[in-house]
Amino acid sequence: MLDNAREQVVAVERSAAGGTRAVVASEPVELPAPDPSVFEGRHRIANVWVGADDEPTEIDVWARRTFSNGPVLLVGGVGFGEVTDYLGAPANADLVIVGAGAGPDGSPLGAQRVAAVLHGQQR
DSSP: OOSTTOSOEEEEEEOTTSOEEEEEOSSOOOOOOOOGGGOEEEEOOBOOOBOTTSOBOOEEEEEOOOSSOOOEEEEEEEOTTOBOOOEEEOTTOOEEEEETTOOTTSOOSSOHHHHHHHTTOOO
């Protein structure tokens, strides 16, 4: 299974029995970040996240990697109660809110609905 587009399929092998399997590159492929000039929307992030320990949490918002682009930090180090300036996001990229410093592959805080609302969609 491909891990969020980090592995590059370099070939597809077919067996005599009719099955197929993907052959992936041994190292993850580093893709370029998306061009900020094509970001869409106007989003503001208000951090009201309180962790399981009832402590406020500083957050980062990432656009995750896609098959054509690497991840991009949209806004980092948003403290509790802070609101960001307006920002755009890459089209068709999943947005993820993680604890500050966790990186684009960090465990998301909250549900996918949060990312959908940030993306201007209601799921």
